[in-house]
Amino acid sequence: MSGPSEDWFHAAPCGLLAMTIDGEITDVNEMFLSWSGHALADLVGQPFASLLDPGSRLFFETRYTQVMHLEGRVNEVALTLMKADGSPMPSLVNSIRDDDAGVIRTAVFNAEERIRYERELLTARRAAESSEERVRILQEISSAFGVSASDEDVAESFAQVARTAFAARETAVHLLQDDGDLKLVGGSNPLVGKVAPIAELRATPHVAVITAGPEETAYPQVAAALREERLAALTITPLVADGVRLGILVCFFARRSEFDSQFFDLLDALSRQASQTLTRVRLQRRLAFLALHDQLTGVANRQLLQLTLDESIAQAIDRNEPLAVMFLDVDDFKSINDAFDHATGDLVLVELAHRLQAGVRSGDVVGRIGGDEFVAICAATDGEAASAVADRILDICCQPIAVPDGIISASVSIGISIHRPGSGARPTAEQMLVRADAAMYDSKRQGKNRHTFDAAGA
Structure with a gap:
């Protein structure tokens, strides 16, 4: 199996470095140079340790x-690199030793935004702890x-x-969706269907207070709906984190219609913490996704493929079911890069990844294992079913691909390995x-744009 091309190395969306086993830098990609401000000539030949702060x-x-020597890899190590201007760059570093090539390959992820977010979260939390009541309630919400x-x-x-903190009868949390609309996600809204949504209130930049009394002239329809529900007032609070609007909190009060500074201070603190927590949850979800998915195409990466294949083999054995693994390689991909450019090549890879996902079944897993190589894991799939899936993939991938400079015709060659129930020793993921x-290379030799089973699955 071939690895990432040199062009992918230099165009990767994270910092990549290659160094000798002794830690001397031999190559650095453009993203790392852009982040750090160093010149390539100044880094090659230098110890990687020289780029780090003392700690x-x-x-x-x-x-x-020590870990690299014993295990051959390190994962998610937090290091502070020094930029060319002397400023620090907090980073997360993953490294793996390639003994055959005599190099250590290292991926560097810029953690400056993450550190900044964590500091802002800490500052906001400290600011919210200005009174005993606020501390108590914030502790409760932190626990929740x-x-x-x-x-x-x-x-x-x-x-x-x-609802508990403000003695509200009901509360509703509406979050902005991808289409820009607000959706009720938490709590309940007693005014649903009784008053039409008001764009001005849904987008309010500050806390809005509406009472049910006759003095409410700005939003009389809302006041009427409040009276109908035997409510005295409502407040609408925007949920914002780092300048990004996330949604609104609406509190409905049965008796209370006047609000003091302590109420607004606590409301601000709770809303800020909720917004930051929502941002953290989304960031964690995004980081978890990025850790297991290819950053160019969005399909599973090598790590997720390994985990999925290990699990699929175990399930196939337990359930006495067949399992198919497809190895796919884009035919003549180098000629696409040569005829157009590598940015266009990336567009082709993204499009083919989407087509592969469309070609397999809903429960199958598609991943990119490196360069222009993809893998599909098809559970409960015998040779006949695998052949049907492969034919569908071949047909979809042959359709023309529109790119900014023209039309590209691409195809893939597919190799298929099959595990059959009771066929012998349990295979490993690597063996499959x-x-x-190997079967994919047989497809290449037979003329490309076809699928071939390995010798055991033929």
């Missing part, structure tokens, strides 16, 4: 080096948010805490991939 250098020379795993969890926890890879 990170000590960690690198002791713990990092501690188990939040989704937007819905955050919204429902926030609605419950706000190697067999599928």
Whole structure:
């Protein structure tokens, strides 16, 4: 199986470095140079440790080096690199040793935004702890948010805490959706269907207060709906984090119609913490996705493919079901890069990844294993079913691809390995991939744009 091309190395959306086993830098990609401000000529030949601040250098020379020697890889190590201008760049570093090539390959992720977010969160939390009541309530909401795993969890926890904190009869959390509309995600809204949505209130930049009394002249229809529901007032609070609008909190009060500064201070603190928690949950979800998905195409990456294939083999054995693994390689991909450019080549890879996902079944997993190579894992799939899926993929991938400079015709060659129930020793993920890879090269030799089963699956 071939690895990423040199052009992918230099165009990668994260910092990539290659260094000798002794830690001497041999190559650096453009993203790392852009982040750090260093010139390539100044880095090649230098020890990687020389780019680190003193604390990170000590960690690198002791713990990092020890783990790399014993395990051949390190994952998610937090290091502080020094930019060319002397400023620090907090980073997350993953490294793997390639003994065959005699190099250590390292991926560097810029963590400046993450550190900034964490500092802002800490500052906001400290600012919110200005009174005993606020501390108590914030502790309650922190506890509730501690188990939040989704937007819905955050919204429902926030609605419950706000209802208790403000003695509201009901609370509703509406979150902005991708289409720009607000959706009720947590709590309940007693005015649903009784008053038409008011754009001005839904987009309010500040806390809005509407009472049910006759003195409410700005929004008489809302006041009438409040009286119908035997409510005295409502407040609408925007949920904003880092300047990004996330939604609104609406509190409905049965008796209370006047609000003091303490109410608004607490409302601001709770809303800020809820917004930051929502941002954190989304960031964690995004980071978790990025950790297991290819950043160019969005399909599963090598790590997720390995986990999925291990699990699929175990399930196939337990359920006495067949399992198919397809190894796909884009035919003559180098000629596409040569005829157009590598940006166009990336567009082709993205489009083919989408087509592969459309070609497989809903429960199948498609991933990019490197360069122009993809893998599809098809559970409960025998040779006949695998052949049908492969034919569908071949047909879809042959359709013309529109790019800015013209039309590209692409195709893929597919190799398929099959595990059949009771066929012998339990295969490993690597064995199934190697067999599928070999079958893919048979497809190449037979004229490309076709699928071939490995010898055991023929």
